[in-house]
Amino acid sequence: MKNRGRRRGTRRVPLRPIALGGGALTVCGLVIATMMPGARAEPSAMPAVRDFLIAWQVGNYDAAARQTVGSDREQVADALARVRQQLDAASLRLSLGTEVQGSGVDQIVKKGDEADARFTVKIDLGENGQPWEYPGLMHLRRVGGKWKVVWSPSIIHTKLKPGQRLAVVSEVPKRAAITDTRGRPVLQEVGAYNIGVYPGQLADPAKTLDQLAxxxxxDGGRRLDAERLLGRVRSAPPQDFLPLLTLQVPAHNALVRRLNAVPGLHLTPVRAPIAPAFAPELVGALGPATADRLQQVGAPYQPGDTIGVSGIQLLQQRRLAGTPTVRVVAQDETGKNTEELRSWEGLQPEAVQTTLDPGYQARADFALAELPYAASMVVVRPSTGEVLAASNHGTNGENRAFEGHYPPGLTFGIVSAEALFSQARLNQSTETSCPGSLTVGGKTFTNTARGDTTLANAFAASCKTTLAQLGAKLDGPALVREAAQFGIGKNWGLSVPAFTGSVPTPANDGDKAAVMVGEGGVEVSPLSMALVAAAAQNGSWRPPYVLKDIQKTVQAPPPQNLPSESIVNLKRVLSRTATRGNAHGARVSSGVVGVAALATSGGRTISWFVGSDGDDRAFAIAVEGTVNTNRLAVRFLTGRA
Structure with missing residues (x-):
C-alpha cells in the first residue's frame, strides 16, 4: 500500500509505550519528521495525539479537552467523561494505530496543516460482561504553529453524531420452564410488581437507587448494590423503562408499599409464572439479583435481574435463563434514531425437565397436610431411581426430604436384616429370641418381651433386642459395607443437594449393636430411606435422579445388585411386618410392604414409615414428632383421609 503524505527526508522511528499520569498508551508505527540537511523543521502532530489519548484514558478529561479546537472545552471534557458512564465500562484503553493496518501504513497522515490519526479503543463493558474493540479516527489542524485535535463526537466512535450518546441495551430472553415428568410446566402465574425506572426522567439517579437499595x-437482609445499579441505569437508553426488580405479592406487599414512595421508581402490576405449583423447596424460587447472589451466578447477570435464588432455579440458572443479548447503540435523546454499533448474541434458554409426577406429588402433599409437626416425604420408582415426589411440610423452605439428617431407628433394620441374610447366612425363619432387655458392650436396649420367635416375627414386632444381639454375627466394617450397598454414605452424583446418610464404623460390640437398630450416630434422609425401600423391592439399589436429560451427563454410581436369596428373605420379612406387624395399618393392598418405627436422638423424636407398593413406588415418611405414620401411608396410597 502506498504511504500517503510522507515527505522526502522523513524516516519511521519505532517508539516504546509511553506512560503518563498512571496510564500507559501504546504508540506504534508512528511517522515523525526528522531534520535532513537543508530541510526545515516541522512540528509533529504526534505529541498532540499522544497527549489527548493518554489524558482521555487516565480520566484527565480537562487535559484532553485542552488539546482540542472546534468546541467548548467543558463540553468536550463532559463528552469524554460520559463514555465510561454510558457504557458502564470497567476500563478503557487507547492505543495509536489499528491492528487491521499493516506496519507499512502511516498512523498519522498529514496534508499541509491538516492531519488524520488512527487509533484503537478497547473497552471492558463491565457488568455487561463483554470486551469491545474498535478503530477510531481523529482529525487534527495546525493552529498558530501547534497541532490541535478538531473535536467531533465521531472521535468517541466514528458513527457517533452530534446530539447522540452511547447506550447499552440488554435483551433478556424469556426464562425457560421447569417441567414435570410429562413435560408440563411446574410454575404457576401469580401476581407481582415489576419495579424499575426511566433513566432519563430521574432527577437524582444516585439518590433514587440508594433509597431502592x-x-x-x-431474605434475611440481602440488598441490591446501589453503586452497580447506578452504573446499569447510566448505561441504559434514557427513554426506555428499565426493570430493576420483580416482587411477588402478597409475600412482599410491605416492601412494595415502601418502594412506591421512592421518587423516580415506577411500579407495574403483572402476572408472571414465577411460583412453583408444587415441591417449592426442590423446584426453587426466583428473586432479585442481590450482591451476594451475583457472586453465585456470576456474569452476565446484573443487579436487579430476576434470577434463580434457590433449588433447581438457582442450580440451573444459566440453562434456564440463557444469557442476554447485549447491544451497544448510538441514539439521540428521543431514542427513535438508533444505530447499532456492536452486538453480542446471548445463549437461548433451555427447559429443564424433572422426574416429578404431579399425581404422586399431590398425594404426598395430601399425606402430610394436616400434621402439627414438620414432616417430609419422598417417593421414588424402584426400577429406575426416578424421584416422583418430594414433599416438605412446615420446614421453613428447607428441602429436608432430600437434606434432612435424621436417626432412622428400626427402619434401618432393613439394612441390618439384609446384612444378616447375606453375611451371616440367616434367613427369615431363623429361630431367635426377643428379650425385654439386653445389654451389649455396656449399652442397654429394651422393648416389649416376645420370648423365642423367628427373625421375621421379631422384626415385625419391632424387637430392637433381637437385632442388637444378632449384631454379634457381623463385624463392624461389614455392616458399614452393607449400608453402602444400599447407597447410604455414597456419592450419588445427584444434580441437586442431598444427604446420602452416614454410618459410623462401630468401635466395639456396643457400638455395633446400636448401629444394627439405627442408633449410635447413624443418620439418614427421607430420600436415602426411600431408596433403601426401593432396593428391597427391586433387588437392586439404583442412584436417584430428578433432572431427566441432565442426569445423562452426570457421573452417577452404577446400580448395586443385592444377593437374590437375601432379597427373597427380606421381602418376606417386610411382608410379615405389613400383614402382622408394625406396618399392618398401612396394608391397603397386597402389594404394600414396609416398616413403621419411632426413633429418638438428641431429645427429638422422629416417626417413620418406609415401604413400597410394587415396583411403581417406594417411599419414606419422616415426621419430627410422634404420630401414627401408618395413617399417613394410607393417605398417600389411597389419596383419601
Missing part, C-alpha cells in the same frame, strides 16, 4: 432487604 436501602429499602430492599430480601
Amino acid at each position: 436501602k429499602q430492599t432487604k430480601i
Whole structure:
C-alpha cells in the first residue's frame, strides 16, 4: 500500500509505550519528521495525539479537552467523561494505530496543516460482561504553529453524531420452564410488581437507587448494590423503562408499599409464572439479583435481574435463563434514531425437565397436610431411581426430604436384616429370641418381651433386642459395607443437594449393636430411606435422579445388585411386618410392604414409615414428632383421609 503524505527526508522511528499520569498508551508505527540537511523543521502532530489519548484514558478529561479546537472545552471534557458512564465500562484503553493496518501504513497522515490519526479503543463493558474493540479516527489542524485535535463526537466512535450518546441495551430472553415428568410446566402465574425506572426522567439517579437499595432487604437482609445499579441505569437508553426488580405479592406487599414512595421508581402490576405449583423447596424460587447472589451466578447477570435464588432455579440458572443479548447503540435523546454499533448474541434458554409426577406429588402433599409437626416425604420408582415426589411440610423452605439428617431407628433394620441374610447366612425363619432387655458392650436396649420367635416375627414386632444381639454375627466394617450397598454414605452424583446418610464404623460390640437398630450416630434422609425401600423391592439399589436429560451427563454410581436369596428373605420379612406387624395399618393392598418405627436422638423424636407398593413406588415418611405414620401411608396410597 502506498504511504500517503510522507515527505522526502522523513524516516519511521519505532517508539516504546509511553506512560503518563498512571496510564500507559501504546504508540506504534508512528511517522515523525526528522531534520535532513537543508530541510526545515516541522512540528509533529504526534505529541498532540499522544497527549489527548493518554489524558482521555487516565480520566484527565480537562487535559484532553485542552488539546482540542472546534468546541467548548467543558463540553468536550463532559463528552469524554460520559463514555465510561454510558457504557458502564470497567476500563478503557487507547492505543495509536489499528491492528487491521499493516506496519507499512502511516498512523498519522498529514496534508499541509491538516492531519488524520488512527487509533484503537478497547473497552471492558463491565457488568455487561463483554470486551469491545474498535478503530477510531481523529482529525487534527495546525493552529498558530501547534497541532490541535478538531473535536467531533465521531472521535468517541466514528458513527457517533452530534446530539447522540452511547447506550447499552440488554435483551433478556424469556426464562425457560421447569417441567414435570410429562413435560408440563411446574410454575404457576401469580401476581407481582415489576419495579424499575426511566433513566432519563430521574432527577437524582444516585439518590433514587440508594433509597431502592436501602429499602430492599430480601431474605434475611440481602440488598441490591446501589453503586452497580447506578452504573446499569447510566448505561441504559434514557427513554426506555428499565426493570430493576420483580416482587411477588402478597409475600412482599410491605416492601412494595415502601418502594412506591421512592421518587423516580415506577411500579407495574403483572402476572408472571414465577411460583412453583408444587415441591417449592426442590423446584426453587426466583428473586432479585442481590450482591451476594451475583457472586453465585456470576456474569452476565446484573443487579436487579430476576434470577434463580434457590433449588433447581438457582442450580440451573444459566440453562434456564440463557444469557442476554447485549447491544451497544448510538441514539439521540428521543431514542427513535438508533444505530447499532456492536452486538453480542446471548445463549437461548433451555427447559429443564424433572422426574416429578404431579399425581404422586399431590398425594404426598395430601399425606402430610394436616400434621402439627414438620414432616417430609419422598417417593421414588424402584426400577429406575426416578424421584416422583418430594414433599416438605412446615420446614421453613428447607428441602429436608432430600437434606434432612435424621436417626432412622428400626427402619434401618432393613439394612441390618439384609446384612444378616447375606453375611451371616440367616434367613427369615431363623429361630431367635426377643428379650425385654439386653445389654451389649455396656449399652442397654429394651422393648416389649416376645420370648423365642423367628427373625421375621421379631422384626415385625419391632424387637430392637433381637437385632442388637444378632449384631454379634457381623463385624463392624461389614455392616458399614452393607449400608453402602444400599447407597447410604455414597456419592450419588445427584444434580441437586442431598444427604446420602452416614454410618459410623462401630468401635466395639456396643457400638455395633446400636448401629444394627439405627442408633449410635447413624443418620439418614427421607430420600436415602426411600431408596433403601426401593432396593428391597427391586433387588437392586439404583442412584436417584430428578433432572431427566441432565442426569445423562452426570457421573452417577452404577446400580448395586443385592444377593437374590437375601432379597427373597427380606421381602418376606417386610411382608410379615405389613400383614402382622408394625406396618399392618398401612396394608391397603397386597402389594404394600414396609416398616413403621419411632426413633429418638438428641431429645427429638422422629416417626417413620418406609415401604413400597410394587415396583411403581417406594417411599419414606419422616415426621419430627410422634404420630401414627401408618395413617399417613394410607393417605398417600389411597389419596383419601
